[in-house]
Amino acid sequence: MSLASVSLAPMLSTLFFLTITGLSLTAILLAVQPLWKRHAHLVVAGSVTLAVCFLALPAAQATDVVIINGAGCQVTEEDAVGIFLHNDLYLRIDFTDSHWRFGLRNQGMKGLSLVDVGVQAAQFTTKQYIIKHAGLADMFVPYDDRSHTYYDMSFGNNRMDQIDAADLPAQNGALVFLRTSTGGHYVRDSVPKVAVECREVGVGWLCKEPGHHVRRRIHDVVIWAVYDAFNYDYIIQYTFHEDGGISFRDGATGYNLPGGTSKPHVHNPFWRVSTKLFNRTDNQALEFVHVEDSQGYIATDSELPIPTETSVDWNPLQFSSVMIQSATQTNDYGHLMGYEFLPGDRTGTGRFSQRSQDQEMWTQHDEYLTNDNPGEDGSGSGTNNWRYTWYSPDNYLLNYLNGQPLGGTGDGIVLWYISSVHHEPTDADNQQGSGNRTGITLIHWAGFDMEPHNLFDYNPLGGPPNCGQ
Ligand SMILES: [Cu+2]
Numbered sequence: 311m312s313l314a315s316v317s318l319a320p321m322l323s324t325l326f327f328l329t330i331t332g333l334s335l336t337a338i339l340l341a342v343q344p345l346w347k348r349h350a351h352l353v354v355a356g357s358v359t360l361a362v363c364f365l366a367l368p369a370a371q372a373t374d375v376v377i378i379n380g381a382g383c384q385v386t387e388e389d390a391v392g393i394f395l396h397n398d399l400y401l402r403i404d405f406t407d408s409h410w411r412f413g414l415r416n417q418g419m420k421g422l423s424l425v426d427v428g429v430q431a432a433q434f435t436t437k438q439y440i441i442k443h444a445g446l447a448d449m450f451v452p453y454d455d456r457s458h459t460y461y462d463m464s465f466g467n468n469r470m471d472q473i474d475a476a477d478l479p480a481q482n483g484a485l486v487f488l489r490t491s492t493g494g495h496y497v498r499d500s501v502p503k504v505a506v507e508c509r510e511v512g513v514g515w516l517c518k519e520p521g522h523h524v525r526r527r528i529h530d531v532v533i534w535a536v537y538d539a540f541n542y543d544y545i546i547q548y549t550f551h552e553d554g555g556i557s558f559r560d561g562a563t564g565y566n567l568p569g570g571t572s573k574p575h576v577h578n579p580f581w582r583v584s585t586k587l588f589n590r591t592d593n594q595a596l597e598f599v600h601v602e603d604s605q606g607y608i609a610t611d612s613e614l615p616i617p618t619e620t621s622v623d624w625n626p627l628q629f630s631s632v633m634i635q636s637a638t639q640t641n642d643y644g645h646l647m648g649y650e651f652l653p654g655d656r657t658g659t660g661r662f663s664q665r666s667q668d669q670e671m672w673t674q675h676d677e678y679l680t681n682d683n684p685g686e687d688g689s690g691s692g693t694n695n696w697r698y699t700w701y702s703p704d705n706y707l708l709n710y711l712n713g714q715p716l717g718g719t720g721d722g723i724v725l726w727y728i729s730s731v732h733h734e735p736t737d738a739d740n741q742q743g744s745g746n747r748t749g750i751t752l753i754h755w756a757g758f759d760m761e762p763h764n765l766f767d768y769n770p771l772g773g774p775p776n777c778g779q
Contacts (some may be wrong), residue, residue, distance in 0.1 A: 320514035328585060329446075334722035372396045377484035379705060382406045383529040387486060395496040399489045400426070401506070403531045405552040407771050411437050412550075414504055414533065416470055416488045418688070419463050420446050420695040422504065422546045431554050432766035433642060439589040440649065442722055443687055446560065447696070449539070450673070452576040452662055459571060462539035462577075464700040471536040471543065472501040507532045514553060515769070517777040518775035524778050526771050528552045541565050544579075545753065554770055556584075557654055558727075559757035563750065566735055571747040574734045578660045578673070579756050580703060581729065584682050585634050586722035587648060592637045593717050595679050596652065599628040619711050621675035624653060631765055632677060634723050651677070651725055654759040660730035669702040677727050680710040681720035686761040729756035 331727035372389035388400040403410040408431035415423050425444025428437030449462040463469075473485055485502035509530045534547040545561035560579035567573065587593050602609045603771065613633065616622070624630055635648025663670040666744040672678075686706070688697025693705045708727060716723055731754045741749035762770075 318334040332473075374402075377401075377486070378482050378508050380482040380508045380529070383482065383531065384768075385484065385506055385508065385531060385618050392548065393497065395489060395498075395718065398496055399486065401486070401533075403550055405529060405531075407431060408552050408554060410531075410550050411439060412441075414486070414488060414627065416468065416499075416503065418467050419465070419469070419700060420448070420535075420688070420697055420720050421463070421470055421537035421544070422548075424533075424548055427556070427741060429554055429762075429765075429772035432768055438587075438765075440585065440587055441556075441583060442586045442682070443584040444548075444558065445582065446537075446579055447582045447688070447707075447726070449544060449560065450580060450660075450662075450670075451575055452578075452670075453541075453567075453570065453573050453575040455573060457573065458534045458567065458575075460539075461644055461700065461702070462542060462544065463537070465539060467698065469538045470503045470688070471538045473503055473505045473534075474534065477505055478510075479507055503535055505532075505534050505728075507534075514771050517773075519777040519779065522777040522779050524774060526773070528771065539564075547757075550637055552771060554762040554765060556626065557757065558760070558762045559654065559755050560729065561753040561755045562731070563753040565750055566739055566747055571739065572735045574732065576660050576662075576730055577754060577756060578662075578728055578730045580672075581725075581727040581758065582687075583651075583725045583727070583760070584687060584722055585649070585725065586682075587636050588639050590636065590639070590719065591722060593634055593648075593723050594637045594725055595716050596633040596635065597622060598631045600630075601628060616679060616716060618716060619680045619714050620678070621711070622677040622679065624656075624659070624676045632679065632725060634725065635763065637717065640762055642767045643764075647765045648763050649765065650761050650763040651727065652759045652761060654729075654757045655731075655755045656729070656758075657756075658730055658732055659731075660728060672703040672707050673728065675728075677725060678707060678711060679716055680707075680724045680726070681714055681716060681718065682722045682724045683710070683714075683720040686710050686720070686724070727758045729758060731756040 326551040373391040374386050374388050375386050375390035376384060378385040384404040386402040389395050389397045398413060400413045410429055412427040413425040415425055417423060421445060425443050427441035428439050430437040451460040451462055453755050484506045486504040486506055487498035487502050489498055509532055511528055511530045514526045514528035529552055531550045532547060537544040537546055541564050542562055543564040547559040549557040558581055562577045588643040596613045597616055598613055600609055600611050622632055632651045633648055635646045639647050641647050662672060685694035693701050696706045733754050735747045739747040739749055739751050
């Protein structure tokens with residue numbers, strides 16, 4: 311934006327607006343200083359031009375800013391210039407062969423969540439809406455000897471920590487400020503709480519035949535935040551893959567429980583993903599299973615309908631997975647399009663108290679499928695307010711499992727996933743010179759992956775026929 315492109319009329323109306331809202335020019339300039347640091351390329355435009363631009367923005371169009379510009383991997387923050395923003399936070403990712411758009415939110419007690427996720431790759435020429443809301447519902451941490459039992463997301467609202475520039479890699483990283491709605495517009499947090507990184511992750515596919523060697527190296531964009539549960543710091547991480555998949559991970563680090571630094575325990579991040587494929591409600595759920603015959607010689611694969619709200623247990627001997635797909639929307643080959651939910655970094659299965667007074671019955675299964683009925687996203691009243699008022703999942707989740715036909719009511723299908731990682735403190739939890747395991751504990755990851763299933767007509771990363779011969 312140049313000085314010449316800014317007309318006098320919006321400037322005057324903006325100045326009037328600022329005057330009546332009681333904000334001085336000095337305050338505005340102080341407030342935009344963090345922006346200058348974040349967008350060094352803007353600083354060279356000159357402070358006079360910059361001040362005029364920012365002053366004019368409430369009357370100007372939303373402006374997007376490229377925050378990572380790597381080879382094969384670009385990230386853009388939408389509506390990112392000015393103090394008073396038109397919209398809440400949305401980012402776009404542009405890989406070579408695929409594109410994403412999503413929002414990031416800090417709501418209540420549950421840390422960073424994703425909203426309005428859309429993906430574009432292969433045959434699609436526009437972004438396809440897939441997820442309405444995704445994030446953690448809780449993190450349950452029972453100690454083996456039951457001297458302590460914690461719900462690490464019961465400690466109050468807004469427990470995300472500041473992310474520092476030093477947390478980022480030297481290249482292709484960015485800090486992002488979450489936003490708050492106020493007075494008809496949005497303003498940034500005072501500190502950044504989201505890290506964005508573009509990472510080169512290796513080979514996506516390759517093919518080698520004599521005289522024909524081809525390969526495709528790929529990137530991820532990793533979005534992460536830190537949820538502070540006192541001694542533990544949890545990394546909440548969403549990874550957008552170039553092939554159309556998303557990984558959801560929760561990583562426990564920080565330091566072990568004071569007074570119990572050697573006590574084994576299980577971290578159980580409990581996830582909720584509210585799907586709404588193609589922004590339609592005519593979706594259905596299936597369970598994929600691979601079943602061996604009695605001799606283990608021939609196997610049969612099946613996709614079993616899951617007609618009603620229910621619990622699901624992962625079967626590692628059947629490669630089982632939950633699939634959520636459209637009941638009507640097909641790709642060019644007539645296959646219903648959807649996503650498959652698979653364990654990620656899974657080292658075991660948490661199962662806890664079956665005594666009703668402990669309210670841990672929700673831990674008796676790995677996954678649950680429910681309809682997204684009004685209020686059940688945690689923003690309702692009573693126990694439906696679980697995002698802002700703490701309740702055991704027994705008090706809300708189990709009430710949502712009332713046998714309704716999946717997809718029959720509500721606004722999409724919700725997958726609830728319990729991920730678990732057992733933490734047996736070892737001497738790697740020591741600080742050097744002390745045997746008390748009072749050091750910093752290495753990150754313990756747990757989560758799941760969401761992968762496209764017959765969503766694309768062909769390899770979205772441009773694989774040639776065979777080896778391209
Ligand atoms: Cu631990």
